[in-house]
Amino acid sequence: MALRLYNTLTCRVEEFIPGGEKKDKIEDYPPVTIYSCGPTVYSYAHIGNFRTFLFNDLLRRYLKFRGFRLNHAMNITDIDDKTIAGARNEKISLRNFTGRFTGIFFENLKMLNAEDVEHVPRATESVDSMIDILTRLHEKGFIYTKEGSLYFSIEKFHAYGKLCRLDRSGIKTGLRYDTDEYEKDDVRDFALWKAEDDPDVSWDTPFGRGRPGWHIECSAMIRKIFRGTIDMHTGGVDLIFPHHENEIAQSEAAYGDKFVRHWVHVEHLLVDGAKMSKSKGNFYVLADLLEKGYSPRSIRYLLISAHYKKQMNFTLTGLEQAGQALARIDNFTARLKDRFSSPEDCKELRECIEVFYKNFTDSVDDDINISMGIGAFFDFIHAVNSLIDGDRLSAKDAAGVMDVLRDIDRVFGFIFFPGETKSSLDEKEIERLVNERNSAKEKKNFTEADTIRDSLLKEGIILEDTKSGTRWKLKK
RNA sequence: GGCGUCGUACCCAAACGGCUAAGGGGAAGGUCUGCAAAACCUUUAUUUACCGGUUCGAGUCCGGUCGACGCCUCCA
Numbered sequence: 001m002a003l004r005l006y007n008t009l010t011c012r013v014e015e016f017i018p019g020g021e022k023k024d025k026i027e028d029y030p031p032v033t034i035y036s037c038g039p040t041v042y043s044y045a046h047i048g049n050f051r052t053f054l055f056n057d058l059l060r061r062y063l064k065f066r067g068f069r070l071n072h073a074m075n076i077t078d079i080d081d082k083t084i085a086g087a088r089n090e091k092i093s094l095r096n097f098t099g100r101f102t103g104i105f106f107e108n109l110k111m112l113n114a115e116d117v118e119h120v121p122r123a124t125e126s127v128d129s130m131i132d133i134l135t136r137l138h139e140k141g142f143i144y145t146k147e148g149s150l151y152f153s154i155e156k157f158h159a160y161g162k163l164c165r166l167d168r169s170g171i172k173t174g175l176r177y178d179t180d181e182y183e184k185d186d187v188r189d190f191a192l193w194k195a196e197d198d199p200d201v202s203w204d205t206p207f208g209r210g211r212p213g214w215h216i217e218c219s220a221m222i223r224k225i226f227r228g229t230i231d232m233h234t235g236g237v238d239l240i241f242p243h244h245e246n247e248i249a250q251s252e253a254a255y256g257d258k259f260v261r262h263w264v265h266v267e268h269l270l271v272d273g274a275k276m277s278k279s280k281g282n283f284y285v286l287a288d289l290l291e292k293g294y295s296p297r298s299i300r301y302l303l304i305s306a307h308y309k310k311q312m313n314f315t316l317t318g319l320e321q322a323g324q325a326l327a328r329i330d331n332f333t334a335r336l337k338d339r340f341s342s343p344e345d346c347k348e349l350r351e352c353i354e355v356f357y358k359n360f361t362d363s364v365d366d367d368i369n370i371s372m373g374i375g376a377f378f379d380f381i382h383a384v385n386s387l388i389d390g391d392r393l394s395a396k397d398a399a400g401v402m403d404v405l406r407d408i409d410r411v412f413g414f415i416f417f418p419g420e421t422k423s424s425l426d427e428k429e430i431e432r433l434v435n436e437r438n439s440a441k442e443k444k445n446f447t448e449a450d451t452i453r454d455s456l457l458k459e460g461i462i463l464e465d466t467k468s469g470t471r472w473k474l475k476k
Numbered sequence: 477g478g479c480g481u482c483g484u485a486c487c488c489a490a491a492c493g494g495c496u497a498a499g500g501g502g503a504a505g506g507u508c509u510g511c512a513a514a515a516c517c518u519u520u521a522u523u524u525a526c527c528g529g530u531u532c533g534a535g536u537c538c539g540g541u542c543g544a545c546g547c548c549u550c551c552a
Contacts, residue, residue, distance in 0.1 A: 004492095013492075037552075045552085052552035081550075214550085236552030237481095243551090266552065267481085270545070305500085306489065311482070311545060318488055321501040328500080331514055363490090371490050375499035382516090389508095389516050446510055453512080464513050471514090
C-alpha cells in the first residue's frame with residue numbers, strides 16, 4: 001500500500017508522490033521537500049500551536065519510517081507587527097526579543113520529543129530572496145505602489161482562489177472588511193512590502209526601504225532553500241486563507257512553476273469545547289501544564305492521538321487518560337525486562353509482529369490515521385502479554401519485542417524505555433533492597449517486607465512480584 | 477450574510493456502503509498473589525443527535541430539523 005494524504009488543493013485524498021513522478025520503490029524517490037509554517041515568535045506558543053507542530057513531527061517521522069528521505073524546513077517568523085510591537089514594548093532590539101521566544105519554542109519542542117528538522121530559516125535572513133520575488137513580480141506587472149508600500153494585484157493573477165473551498169466572490173463581499181482602513185485598489189490585494197516606519201527594522205530594496213509583508217516571507221524562504229516546486233506545505237487550517245492563497249499567488253506569478261504539490265492543513269484544537277482565550281481561563285502554554293504535574297509525554301500522546309483533520313477538544317481529563325494509556329505501555333516495557341524461561345522461540349510471536357506491522361502501516365498510510373495505528377499497537381501489546389502469561393517467550397523473543405518497540409517509537413516518540421532511569425537511588429541499591437525484602441518474605445516476615453516496599457515507594461519506585469521474581473519500575 | 481466541518485458508549489476516539497460498530501480511559505466480576513501491584517479472562521453501543529429518503533444492504537450517500545465548531549480579519 002502507498003501513503004495517501006488529503007490535499008487541500010484538490011479536496012481529496014491522494015497518493016503522496018515526492019517529485020511528482022511515481023516510482024516502484026520508496027528508496028527511489030528524491031528526498032521529500034516539506035515546508036511547515038512555523039511560529040511567529042512574539043510570545044509563548046500555546047498547546048494549540050503544538051498540536052500542529054507535533055503533527056508535522058508525526059508526519060516527518062512516519063515518512064522516515066516508511067523509507068522516504070527528508071528535506072524539511074520550518075520557518076521562524078521573526079518580523080511582523082507583533083514582534084516589532086513586542087520589542088518596542090520591552091525597549092529591546094527585535095533580535096533579542098525574538099531570540100528569546102525562539103529559544104523557548106525550541107526548548108518546548110524538544111521537551112515534547114519533536115525531532116529537529118533539516119532547515120530552520122528566519123524571515124530576517126531571507127530578505128535577498130524577497131527582493132528577488134519583488135523584482136520578478138514588478139517586471140511582470142503584478143505590483144502597484146501606494147504610499148511607499150508594494151501591493152500584489154489579485155486581478156492580474158487569474159488562478160487566485162484555487163486553494164480548496166475558496167469562493168472569490170465570497171471574499172470580496174465579506175461583511176467584516178473595513179475597506180476604509182486600507183489604501184488598496186481591491187480589498188483582496190495584499191501587502192508584499194511595507195513602507196519604512198522604523199529605521200531599526202528596515203531593509204533596502206530597489207523599491208525603497210521598508211519591511212516585508214507576512215506572506216512573502218514564506219515564499220522567499222521556500223525559494224531560497226528549495227529553488228523550485230516543493231512536495232508538501234503544512235500548517236494550521238487558519239492559514240489556508242489568506243496566507244497560503246497569497247503564497248501561491250506571489251510565488252507562481254513570480255516564477256511560473258507550480259509552487260506546492262501537496263497542501264496539508266491541521267485542524268484547530270479547542271479547549272473545554274471552545275476556542276482558547278485568556279478571559280475564559282482555558283489558555284494553556286506548555287509550562288502551565290507541566291506546573292500542574294502533567295508530563296510532556298502525556299501531552300504529546302494526547303495531541304497526536306486524534307486525526308489531524310478533526311477539531312480536537314483538549315481537556316485535563318483527556319490528559320489524565322493519556323497518562324493512563326502510557327502507563328499501560330510502561331507496564332509492558334517493564335515486563336519485558338523480566339526473566340523469560342521458555343527454551344524455544346515462539347512462532348506465534350513472529351505472527352503477532354507481522355500482523356502488527358501490517359495493521360500499523362495500513363492504518364497510518366491512510367491519511368495518517370494514527371488513532372487506528374495506536375489501536376493496532378495496543379492489540380499487539382495485548383497479544384504479547386497473553387503470550388508472556390502463557391510462558392511462551394524466550395529471552396530472545398523478549399529482546400525482539402523490545403526491538404519492535406524501539407522501531408515503532410521512531411514514529412510515536414512517546415514510549416519510555418527503562419534503564420534510562422533518573423532515580424536518586426542507584427540500581428544496585430534498589431536490587432539490594434529487593435533481595436532483602438524477598439528474603440524477609442521467605443521468612444514470612446511480611447511486616448519487614450512491606451516496610452521495604454513502602455520506603456522504595458517513597459523514592460518513586462514500585463515493586464511488583466511475579467512468578468519469575470520481583471520487578472521494579474519508576475512511579476509516574 | 478457567504479463558505480465549510482462535525483455530532484459514535486460514562487469520558488477520549490477509529491470505522492474510505494457490506495462479516496458480531498477498532499483501540500484507550502473508567503467501572504464491575506473472576507484468575508494469580510501473604511497482601512498489594514501488574515497481567516490475563518469476562519462484562520460495559522441490537523446501535524451511531526433527531527426525522528424522512530435512496531439501496532438487496534447506511535454510522536457511512538441524499539433532503540430536512542436541532543446542536544457544536546471553524547474560515548471569510550492577525551492567528552497553528
